Amino acid sequence: MITAPEAISITRRLEFDAGHRIPNHDGQCRHLHGHRYAIEITLTGAMADHPGKADDGMVLDFGDIKRLATQHIVEPWDHAFLVAKEDAGLVDYLNSIPNHKTVMMECVPTVENLASTAFKILCPVFEQAFSGRLILSAVRLYETPNCWADVTHS
Numbered sequence: 402m403i404t405a406p407e408a409i410s411i412t413r414r415l416e417f418d419a420g421h422r423i424p425n426h427d428g429q430c431r432h433l434h435g436h437r438y439a440i441e442i443t444l445t446g447a448m449a450d451h452p453g454k455a456d457d458g459m460v461l462d463f464g465d466i467k468r469l470a471t472q473h474i475v476e477p478w479d480h481a482f483l484v485a486k487e488d489a490g491l492v493d494y495l496n497s498i499p500n501h502k503t504v505m506m507e508c509v510p511t512v513e514n515l516a517s518t519a520f521k522i523l524c525p526v527f528e529q530a531f532s533g534r535l536i537l538s539a540v541r542l543y544e545t546p547n548c549w550a551d552v553t554h555s
């Protein structure tokens with residue numbers, strides 16, 4: 402009997418620190434504050450059948466996930482202030498600080514929007530790097546140990 406190759410999902414977790422605020426929040430989150438975010442990146446594909454090769458039995462080396470996610474998300478967002486472009490007063494203030502690490506977001510930096518942004522950035526990165534051999538199937542972003550958002554393909 403011939404069986405189709407299994408699809409297996411693997412997940413790599415990375416962490417970074419960033420500041421943000423939700424300008425129109427009716428509670429504490431309208432104040433400037435920060436989080437130790439954790440991002441979990443899940444890729445799905447077939448395991449490599451490459452006896453004797455470094456990646457034999459892997460969907461993808463965890464090191465490759467770390468390298469690409471660090472380059473495209475962790476390094477740009479770590480120790481940055483993630484600010485909504487509509488948050489005009491704060492944008493002006495951050496721009497007045499010489500060499501401040503500010504990341505301008507298209508939308509308010511809720512954990513949902515940040516997870517969605519990360520997913521949109523990483524999807525083509527993994528698609529191009531691995532020629533469609535695997536897909537980015539999910540991004541989970543933790544804002545606190547108790548609060549997170551999941552993004553998957555719709």
Ligand SMILES: Nc1nc2c(c(=O)[nH]1)N=C([C@H](O)[C@H](O)COP(=O)(O)OP(=O)(O)OP(=O)(O)O)CN2
Nearest residue numbers: 422423429430436510511512513544545546547548
């Ligand atoms: N749906 C969302 N709700 C909230 C978001 C968000 O991004 N999406 N963000 C916040 C705050 O920014 C904050 O990060 C979360 O605050 P809080 O609810 O206080 O989370 P804690 O884990 O610190 O909760 P404790 O009860 O203090 O343990 C708010 N809401």
Ligand SMILES: [Zn+2]
Nearest residue numbers: 421430434436
């Ligand atoms: Zn917050």
